[in-house]
Amino acid sequence: MPLPEIVEKVEVPDGVEVSIAPPAKIRVKGKLGELEQDLTHMGIKLELDGKDVVIRFRGKGRVAKSMMGTAKSMIRNMIIGVTKGFTYKLKIIASHFPMNVKVQGDTIIIENFIGERWPRYAKIVGPKTKVIVKGEDVIVTGIDRQAVGQTAANLELATKIKQKDLRKFLDGIYIYEKKIGIEE
Numbered sequence: 612m613p614l615p616e617i618v619e620k621v622e623v624p625d626g627v628e629v630s631i632a633p634p635a636k637i638r639v640k641g642k643l644g645e646l647e648q649d650l651t652h653m654g655i656k657l658e659l660d661g662k663d664v665v666i667r668f669r670g671k672g673r674v675a676k677s678m679m680g681t682a683k684s685m686i687r688n689m690i691i692g693v694t695k696g697f698t699y700k701l702k703i704i705a706s707h708f709p710m711n712v713k714v715q716g717d718t719i720i721i722e723n724f725i726g727e728r729w730p731r732y733a734k735i736v737g738p739k740t741k742v743i744v745k746g747e748d749v750i751v752t753g754i755d756r757q758a759v760g761q762t763a764a765n766l767e768l769a770t771k772i773k774q775k776d777l778r779k780f781l782d783g784i785y786i787y788e789k790k791i792g793i794e795e
Contacts, residue, residue, distance in 0.1 A: 634656050641694045697753060697791060699750075699752075719735060735765075739753050767784060
C-alpha cells in the first residue's frame, strides 16, 4: 500500500516571480533581489498552479507534517525576503574592557574582547548580507533569512565566554531584535 500524499499551497503575491525546476528547485524574484534554493533533499515535489506554489510530499504522521511545515516556511521566507527583507539587531555589551567591532570584507573583527590581545572573527554569510556597526548596535540586514540569522549567530558565538563565571562576565554581542523589513 503506497503512502498517502500530502498537498499544501503557498500563495505568491503580486510583484513576485516564482520559477520551479523539477523536482524541488525554486527561484523567487522580487523588488529587492532574487533568491534560489534547492529543496530536493527534503523529498518534496514543487509545482506552480497559477499564482500558487504547490508542495507535495508522500508520507504520514509527524515527520510528514514537520517536513511540510518546514518547506512552507522556507518558501514563505523567500517571498518575504525578496519583497521586504530581514533585519537582526545586536547589542555590544562590554562591562570590563571596551570592545572594538569593525567590518572588513566578509568578516567581522572583534578586538579587545575581555582584554584579549588577539582579535576574534565572525563570518558574514551570503553575498547579499550587510552588517553595519553604529555605536553599541550591530545591524545585520539582507533578503535571505537563513544567511542573516546565521551571520547574527556567528557574531554571538564569536563572543561566547568559556571557563568564566557567566553571572559576572556578561560581555558579548547579543541579539535583541528580529524584524521583517530592511532597516539602516
